[in-house]
Amino acid sequence: MNTKQTSLESFLRKKKRLSEETEMSSTSKKRVTFNRQYHESYLNNGFVGTGDSHKPKLLCIVCGDQFSNEAIKPSKLLRHLNAKHPGVKDKSLEYFERKKREHEGQKKFMRATTSVKENALRASYLVANHIPKAKKPFTIVEELILPATKGICRELIGEAAVEKIAHVPLSANTVTRRIEEIADDIEV
């Protein structure tokens, strides 16, 4: 039982790592001798710094394009602005500050949504992992586990917890897919 738990944990960790690696650009693995820094004045042209403060990246607040640390050069930024957004290049700093605030609000919202989704996904795998161990049909999740869990949560934690559970993908089809995925990964 304990070893199975460990393998599911490592499976989930590996899955997370793989998806993060795909998101990472290949440039981040390159060795660099020095890192370019973000300068406040870049906001005049519509750019904000993102990511690691030691090695920031730039984000165009107008279109959302990202620039790697190596690409942080005023000439390059101006070229982007002139080529892609000629309509806003003469806008005031207030305009870009407002855009920046809008972007930060969006980012906060996205981050909250992502973590809810990520946790719901993990929960889905954790539940699916129990089914073959208990030698039960996949449909037991929808028919018994889900309503029972909702009932317990409603009594002990409250309606907000029940709503969160509704986000956990647990249809019979999904559970079947999860079990196959876990089995494939652990056996190979």
Ligand SMILES: [Zn+2]
């Ligand atoms: Zn842009």
